[in-house]
Amino acid sequence: MTERCPLPSPPSSDVIQLAHGGGGRATWRLLHDHVLPALGLAGPALDAAALAPPPGARLAFTTDASVVRPLEFPGGNIGRLAVFGAVNDLAAAGARPLALSLSLILEEGLAMAVLHRVLASIADAAALAGVRVVTGDTKVVERGKADGLYTAVSGIGVVAPGVDVGPHRIRAGDVVVTTGDVGRHGVAILSVREGLGFEGVTSDCAPVTGLLDALLAADIELHCLRDPTRGGVSAVLHELAIDAGVAIAVHEPAIPIDPAVAAACELLGLDPLAMACEGRLLAIVPPAHADRAIAALRVHPDGARAAAIGVVESAPAGRVVATTVLGTRRVLDFSASEQLPRIC
Amino acid sequence: MTERCPLPSPPSSDVIQLAHGGGGRATWRLLHDHVLPALGLAGPALDAAALAPPPGARLAFTTDASVVRPLEFPGGNIGRLAVFGAVNDLAAAGARPLALSLSLILEEGLAMAVLHRVLASIADAAALAGVRVVTGDTKVVERGKADGLYTAVSGIGVVAPGVDVGPHRIRAGDVVVTTGDVGRHGVAILSVREGLGFEGVTSDCAPVTGLLDALLAADIELHCLRDPTRGGVSAVLHELAIDAGVAIAVHEPAIPIDPAVAAACELLGLDPLAMACEGRLLAIVPPAHADRAIAALRVHPDGARAAAIGVVESAPAGRVVATTVLGTRRVLDFSASEQLPRIC
Numbered sequence: 001m002t003e004r005c006p007l008p009s010p011p012s013s014d015v016i017q018l019a020h021g022g023g024g025r026a027t028w029r030l031l032h033d034h035v036l037p038a039l040g041l042a043g044p045a046l047d048a049a050a051l052a053p054p055p056g057a058r059l060a061f062t063t064d065a066s067v068v069r070p071l072e073f074p075g076g077n078i079g080r081l082a083v084f085g086a087v088n089d090l091a092a093a094g095a096r097p098l099a100l101s102l103s104l105i106l107e108e109g110l111a112m113a114v115l116h117r118v119l120a121s122i123a124d125a126a127a128l129a130g131v132r133v134v135t136g137d138t139k140v141v142e143r144g145k146a147d148g149l150y151t152a153v154s155g156i157g158v159v160a161p162g163v164d165v166g167p168h169r170i171r172a173g174d175v176v177v178t179t180g181d182v183g184r185h186g187v188a189i190l191s192v193r194e195g196l197g198f199e200g201v202t203s204d205c206a207p208v209t210g211l212l213d214a215l216l217a218a219d220i221e222l223h224c225l226r227d228p229t230r231g232g233v234s235a236v237l238h239e240l241a242i243d244a245g246v247a248i249a250v251h252e253p254a255i256p257i258d259p260a261v262a263a264a265c266e267l268l269g270l271d272p273l274a275m276a277c278e279g280r281l282l283a284i285v286p287p288a289h290a291d292r293a294i295a296a297l298r299v300h301p302d303g304a305r306a307a308a309i310g311v312v313e314s315a316p317a318g319r320v321v322a323t324t325v326l327g328t329r330r331v332l333d334f335s336a337s338e339q340l341p342r343i344c
Numbered sequence: 345m346t347e348r349c350p351l352p353s354p355p356s357s358d359v360i361q362l363a364h365g366g367g368g369r370a371t372w373r374l375l376h377d378h379v380l381p382a383l384g385l386a387g388p389a390l391d392a393a394a395l396a397p398p399p400g401a402r403l404a405f406t407t408d409a410s411v412v413r414p415l416e417f418p419g420g421n422i423g424r425l426a427v428f429g430a431v432n433d434l435a436a437a438g439a440r441p442l443a444l445s446l447s448l449i450l451e452e453g454l455a456m457a458v459l460h461r462v463l464a465s466i467a468d469a470a471a472l473a474g475v476r477v478v479t480g481d482t483k484v485v486e487r488g489k490a491d492g493l494y495t496a497v498s499g500i501g502v503v504a505p506g507v508d509v510g511p512h513r514i515r516a517g518d519v520v521v522t523t524g525d526v527g528r529h530g531v532a533i534l535s536v537r538e539g540l541g542f543e544g545v546t547s548d549c550a551p552v553t554g555l556l557d558a559l560l561a562a563d564i565e566l567h568c569l570r571d572p573t574r575g576g577v578s579a580v581l582h583e584l585a586i587d588a589g590v591a592i593a594v595h596e597p598a599i600p601i602d603p604a605v606a607a608a609c610e611l612l613g614l615d616p617l618a619m620a621c622e623g624r625l626l627a628i629v630p631p632a633h634a635d636r637a638i639a640a641l642r643v644h645p646d647g648a649r650a651a652a653i654g655v656v657e658s659a660p661a662g663r664v665v666a667t668t669v670l671g672t673r674r675v676l677d678f679s680a681s682e683q684l685p686r687i688c
Contacts, residue, residue: 023574023620025678028583029498044587045512047405047570048437050503056399057468062392063498085531093392099643101392103496105449136497139409141686152447159394167388195604230367239372246664276367278460302684306429334369341362342485 004287006061008243010025016110021140039133040117049134063154069342074188075202079121086155087129091212094165097131104138108178129207168242169223175290176310179211179303181256186275187264198264203258206279218296224284234273237320238334247319250310360454365484382463383477400605404439407498412688418532419547430499430573433474433545433554438509439501441475448482451490473551511587513567519634520654521627523555525600530619533607542608550623562640568628576618581664582678592662594654620687
C-alpha cells in the first residue's frame with residue numbers, strides 16, 4: 001500500500017512501545033508493517049472478517065488463551081501452542097478448522113524480534129492445520145503488566161458429517177484410546193523453566209486434525225474426543241467421568257510414555273498422567289471399534305504410538321483409577337493435576 | 345450437577361489462586377462454581393460449542409482483547425466493554441451477533457467479588473445485545489504478570505442480507521454520519537484514572553446493533569461502517585481515508601460533543617476527536633441518503649444526537665481535515681490519536 005500511504009515511518013523501534021497500543025499512527029504501523037504481513041493478510045485491517053461456511057454446515061466455536069512461560073520452549077513457542085490449542089479443541093468437537101482469530105496482548109518492551117518469531121510460528125502452525133488467521137486485535141500494556149505477550153486464538157470449525165461426540169455418548173464398556181505418548185509438553189516446559197534440561201524432551205505440540213481425519217476415514221464410531229492439555233490425561237478423564245456419570249479405569253502399563261518423560265517425572269515425583277500434552281487426542285470408542293481405531297491411527301506419522309489405555313465402567317461416577325503392572329488399583333487424585341502453572 | 349459430583353469443595357477462597365489455572369480440581373471448581381453459572385451455561389464445560397447458522401448465511405468473525413484500566417469505570421466495566429467491543433465490530437461489518445466466546449486471563453490475587461461483577465456484566469451485556477457467551481477459556485498468571493484481569497471476546501455474526509460495507513465502497517461526495525456524541529469513553533476513563541473526577545462524564549459503552557437495525561429498516565444504502573474506539577473519530581477517519589484512497593473533511597461545529605467532555609478536553613489540551621467512543625457508529629452513506637439516515641437514527645434512544653459530521657473528498661488520499669466554525673481548515677494529525685494507553 002506504499003503508493004497511497006501518506007504516512008511517514010515513525011522512528012525505528014526494536015521493542016514494543018505503549019504508543020503501539022494507542023490506536024493512532026503507531027498502531028497502524030505496527031499492524032501494517034509487522035502483524036498483517038507476518039500473517040499473510042493483505043489490504044485494510046478490518047475489524048471483522050467475512051466467512052461463507054458450506055451450506056448446511058454444523059459449526060463448532062472455541063477459544064483458547066495462551067499464557068505459557070517461557071514464550072519459546074523445546075518443540076514450539078506460544079504461537080504454535082495458541083493455534084494448535086484452538087485447532088485441537090475443534091478437533092475434539094469432531095470439527096475441521098475453517099477460520100481463526102488472533103487477539104494479542106503485548107507488554108511494553110517486548111522485543112520486536114520475538115513478536116516476529118511468534119507471528120511467523122502462528123502463520124506456519126495455521127498452514128500446517130490447513131487454516132488461516134482471518135481477523136485479529138492487538139493491545140499493549142505497560143511494562144510489568146504482562147509477561148512478554150499473551151494470546152487468545154478463537155476458531156470456527158465445520159463438524160464432520162454424522163459426527164456426534166460428547167460425554168453424553170459415553171457408555172460403560174467403551175475403550176479409551178490415546179493417539180500417542182503422553183506428558184511431553186509438560187515435561188518440556190518444566191525442563192526449560194527450572195533449568196533442568198532433560199535431554200531430548202521436546203513438546204508434542206502439533207495439530208490433531210489429521211488424526212481425527214484418520215479415525216473418520218476408518219469409519220470409527222466416535223463417542224467422545226478430548227485433547228489432554230492442562231492437567232493431562234488425569235484431568236480430562238476426571239472431567240469426562242464426572243460429566244458422563246461413569247468411572248474410568250486406565251491400565252498404567254498400556255500408557256505410552258517416553259522414557260525421558262518417565263525418568264523426569266520419577267526424579268521430580270510428578271505423575272506423567274497429570275502432565276500436559278499439546279498434540280494428543282483421547283478417543284472414547286465402543287469396544288468393537290477399538291482395534292480398528294488404533295490401526296487407523298498408527299498409519300498416521302503422529303499416531304505411531306496409539307494405544308488402548310483404559311475402559312469405562314458404570315460406577316462409581318467421577319472415579320478414575322489406574323491399575324498397575326502388579327494388578328493393584330490406585331485412585332487418581334484430580335487435585336494432583338495442579339502441578340504447574342502457565343503450562344499453556 | 346451436585347447429585348453426581350463426587351468432589352468435595354476446596355477451602356473457600358476470596359481471591360484467585362494459581363491452582364485455579366492448573367487444570368485440575370481447582371480449575372474445575374472455578375468454572376463450575378463461578379464462571380459457568382454467571383454466564384448461564386449449564387452442563388459440562390465443553391472446549392467448543394456447537395452452532396447452526398441460518399442456511400446460506402454470510403458470517404462475520406471478529407475478536408477483541410480488553411485491557412482497560414481501571415477494570416470498573418463510570419458507565420461500565422471491562423466486561424461490558426469486552427462484549428460491546430466484539431458486538432460493535434460485528435455491527436460495523438453489517439452483522440448481528442450469533443455467538444460469543446470468552447477468554448479470561450486472571451491475575452493471582454484478583455478478588456473473586458470483582459470477577460463475579462465482571463462476569464455478571466458480561467452476561468448482562470450479551471443479553472442486551474441479544475447474544476450469549478457459548479464457549480470460553482480461563483487462564484491464571486502469577487501476581488504481577490497481569491493487571492487484575494484481561495479478556496478476549498470473539499464473536500460470530502450474521503451479515504444482514506444485501507449489506508456490503510467496507511472502504512472499497514467509499515466514494516467522493518459520501519457523507520459521514522455519527523450516531524451520537526463523541527469522546528465520552530476516553531474522558532470517562534481519564535477522569536477516574538487521573539483522579540480528575542469530571543462531573544457527569546460516563547462512558548457511552550453500549551451495543552450499536554439497534555442503531556444498525558434502524559439504518560437497515562430505513563433502507564439506507566450503507567457504504568461503510570466503523571465504531572470509533574481507540575484513537576477516536578480521528579483515527580477511524582484516517583484509516584478509512586488511507587484504505588479508500590480518499591480525503592475526508594469533517595465540519596467541527598457539526599460534531600456532537602457533550603459539554604462536560606468538551607470542557608475536560610479543553611482543560612487538558614486533548615482533542616475530543618481523538619478520544620475513544622464505545623457505543624457509537626460512524627456510517628458513510630451516499631449524500632442522497634444522509635438525511636434519512638439521521639432521521640432513522642434519531643428515533644432510537646441511543647441515536648438522539650445523530651448528525652452528519654463530514655464529507656468524503658477525492659484527494660489527497662489519506663488526508664483528514666477539520667473545518668472550524670470560522671471556516672478555516674486544520675489537518676488532523678493521525679499521531680495525535682495516541683493520547684491514552686489501555687483505554688479499552
